[in-house]
Amino acid sequence: MTRHLCAVALVxxxxxxxxGSAQAVQNATLxxxxxxxxxxxxxxxxxxxxxxxxxxxxxxxxxxxxxxxxFTYGALDSILKAVDAFKQxxxxxxxxxxxxxxxxxxxxxxxxxxxRQVLLVRQxxxxxxxxxxxxxxxxxxxTVTQPARVVTRAIAGAGGGTYVIDSGAWNGQVNLSWPAxxxxxxxxxxxxxxxVVEARLGQNAFSASQPIRVSHGSVDTLPSLxxxxxxxxxxxxxxxxxxxRPLGLAFLYTGGALIGTLGLESSSLxxxxxxxxxxxxxxxxxxxxxxxxxxxxxxxxAANILYNRLLREQIARRNQDIAKENVARRQQVQLTVxxxxxxxxxxxx
Amino acid sequence: xxxxxxxxxxxxxxxxAAPAQGVAVTVGPQFALASxxxxxxxxxxxxxxxxxxxxxxxxxxxxxxxxxxxxxxxASGSAATSGFTATEVDAWVAYDLATYASVEAGLIRRTAxxxxxxxxxxxVRIGARSFYEIGPGATVLFRANYLAAPTFSGxxxxxxxxxxxxxxxxxxxxxxxxxxxxxxQRIGRKTxxxxxxxxxxxxxxxxxxxxxxVGF
Numbered sequence: 001m002t003r004h005l006c007a008v009a010l011v012x013x014x015x016x017x018x019x020g021s022a023q024a025v026q027n028a029t030l031x032x033x034x035x036x037x038x039x040x041x042x043x044x045x046x047x048x049x050x051x052x053x054x055x056x057x058x059x060x061x062x063x064x065x066x067x068x069x070x071f072t073y074g075a076l077d078s079i080l081k082a083v084d085a086f087k088q089x090x091x092x093x094x095x096x097x098x099x100x101x102x103x104x105x106x107x108x109x110x111x112x113x114x115x116r117q118v119l120l121v122r123q124x125x126x127x128x129x130x131x132x133x134x135x136x137x138x139x140x141x142x143t144v145t146q147p148a149r150v151v152t153r154a155i156a157g158a159g160g161g162t163y164v165i166d167s168g169a170w171n172g173q174v175n176l177s178w179p180a181x182x183x184x185x186x187x188x189x190x191x192x193x194x195x196v197v198e199a200r201l202g203q204n205a206f207s208a209s210q211p212i213r214v215s216h217g218s219v220d221t222l223p224s225l226x227x228x229x230x231x232x233x234x235x236x237x238x239x240x241x242x243x244x245r246p247l248g249l250a251f252l253y254t255g256g257a258l259i260g261t262l263g264l265e266s267s268s269l270x271x272x273x274x275x276x277x278x279x280x281x282x283x284x285x286x287x288x289x290x291x292x293x294x295x296x297x298x299x300x301x302a303a304n305i306l307y308n309r310l311l312r313e314q315i316a317r318r319n320q321d322i323a324k325e326n327v328a329r330r331q332q333v334q335l336t337v338x339x340x341x342x343x344x345x346x347x348x349x
Numbered sequence: 350x351x352x353x354x355x356x357x358x359x360x361x362x363x364x365x366a367a368p369a370q371g372v373a374v375t376v377g378p379q380f381a382l383a384s385x386x387x388x389x390x391x392x393x394x395x396x397x398x399x400x401x402x403x404x405x406x407x408x409x410x411x412x413x414x415x416x417x418x419x420x421x422x423x424a425s426g427s428a429a430t431s432g433f434t435a436t437e438v439d440a441w442v443a444y445d446l447a448t449y450a451s452v453e454a455g456l457i458r459r460t461a462x463x464x465x466x467x468x469x470x471x472x473v474r475i476g477a478r479s480f481y482e483i484g485p486g487a488t489v490l491f492r493a494n495y496l497a498a499p500t501f502s503g504x505x506x507x508x509x510x511x512x513x514x515x516x517x518x519x520x521x522x523x524x525x526x527x528x529x530x531x532x533x534q535r536i537g538r539k540t541x542x543x544x545x546x547x548x549x550x551x552x553x554x555x556x557x558x559x560x561x562x563v564g565f
Contacts, residue, residue, distance in 0.1 A: 246483035253481070253491045257515035260493065261533045264511055266551040270390035272533070276382050276557030277515070280531035283559070284489055284517045291484025 027052055027061050037068055045072045063092040074107040086114035094120045120145040121197045121208040126339045132219050133187035133333040137177035140195060147171040148199040157192035180214060180335055187333045190216040211340040219334045221326040224319045236305045237298035250288025254281035372407040375526055377562025383419045386553045387467060391428035394421035409445040433466035435459055450479050468552060469502035486520030505540030505550060526562040
């Protein structure tokens with residue numbers, strides 16, 4: 001009972017990836033091979049798949065035929081043959097990936113061994129990005145399945161130039177960044193480019209490519225500041241509290257005039273008339289009394305004036321910096337990179 | 350056109366041009382009360398008159414000019430038998446040393462008509478003043494001037510002459526100001542009539558001026 005359940009689970013593990021790709025098969029022999037695989041008739045799968053491979057197949061059908069063979073040999077414990085079959089799969093479809101959660105460990109390890117025995121450049125990815133020329137780079141990542149000399153180039157479309165992005169010995173996951181600048185520091189011209197990754201190991205070579213579009217735009221300038229966040233101008237005048245000061249000052253000034261008059265009067269001329277002082281002094285005292293009752297006049301607030309001056313100077317300095325930054329930004333170029341749909345053509349050379 | 354009319358026209362024209370230069374100007378007429386004594390307690394006069402005053406301020410620098418024509422008659426109990434007319438011109442230029450204090454210099458010229466009924470006086474003013482805004486648009490001012498190098502129509506000299514002033518300026522409404530000014534003047538004149546020896550012939554005058562002014 002337990003052995004039977006294990007067998008069913010194993011078969012389900014091999015069958016799962018093949019079932020997903022059975023729908024697009026046009027070749028009748030290959031369909032029969034797929035059916036035989038679904039029915040666990042492995043000897044017949046091998047026979048039918050080999051027969052199908054001698055027939056006229058599309059690339060996808062050919063890859064599927066080899067994949068059926070790979071899974072079948074894996075189920076039959078013919079690991080070397082399974083590896084050979086998977087090598088053919090990845091040579092036809094380098095991006096082919098197995099899901100370790102859905103295929104058996106035997107098939108997956110055979111596929112993994114096959115990958116490491118073939119020189120491939122897989123999973124070339126260039127993400128959309130946007131940056132100011134000279135202050136960013138285009139991220140490029142790919143996987144090389146064997147240690148190899150890898151040259152990465154960007155080839156401009158319509159007879160443009162070729163720019164070497166990187167040249168080095170790589171193996172496994174590779175992450176590169178291309179600043180998209182010319183030798184003189186200027187950004188590369190706008191247009192379509194093809195990023196080509198070429199791996200070479202002895203006589204073997206493999207290349208993968210990804211087209212991208214590079215467009216130019218202007219860099220946003222910064223607006224001038226009118227205020228600093230968190231800082232506000234303060235009132236430059238303040239109303240002092242109501243007091244008797246106005247009347248007191250009127251008394252003081254009038255008293256000064258009275259005392260001066262009395263003190264400076266000539267003894268030989270006698271006491272002078274005081275009606276003139278009474279008129280003006282009285283007016284001053286009445287004014288002082290009225291002003292005492294009125295709301296005092298606003299007076300300059302020295303601390304606030306100083307604070308506002310410092311704030312204005314700070315804003316002016318910031319705006320000078322912003323103006324300089326904007327001058328620089330107007331001379332800069334915003335590069336926007338978008339990957340385009342991939343044309344067919346990648347493959348071993 | 351009389352000189353007074355020409356002066357008023359010039360003053361108005363100047364005051365209208367001043368705001369464009371950032372200068373605050375006030376111009377207006379004044380009514381005056383005056384008391385005048387000379388030589389002895391018995392020789393005293395009282396009277397009234399009309400005049401005008403103008404002031405200008407630009408930053409720390411300010412200037413004032415006042416003209417008043419007084420008709421002085423012998424006061425009650427005076428030994429004088431007839432009155433006279435006095436025309437007094439005062440001018441100051443001041444510079445603010447502090448928020449409430451200035452130094453100032455100017456001149457005074459008072460002429461009497463008929464000429465020998467009273468002394469005509471001319472002198473240079475040198476002094477200081479203190480002013481304070483006691484309320485919105487209300488300023489009170491006290492000044493003390495030394496009258497230097499005085500000259501008199503009847504000759505003589507004065508070793509000590511002083512002029513005290515109390516001024517008030519209140520903005521009544523908009524451009525309209527009310528003005529009031531008090532002046533006490535004491536001139537210690539000494540003279541030597543006929544070479545018989547120097548005698549005191551002091552002059553003492555108090556003037557109160559009340560008026561309106563228009564600010565520009």
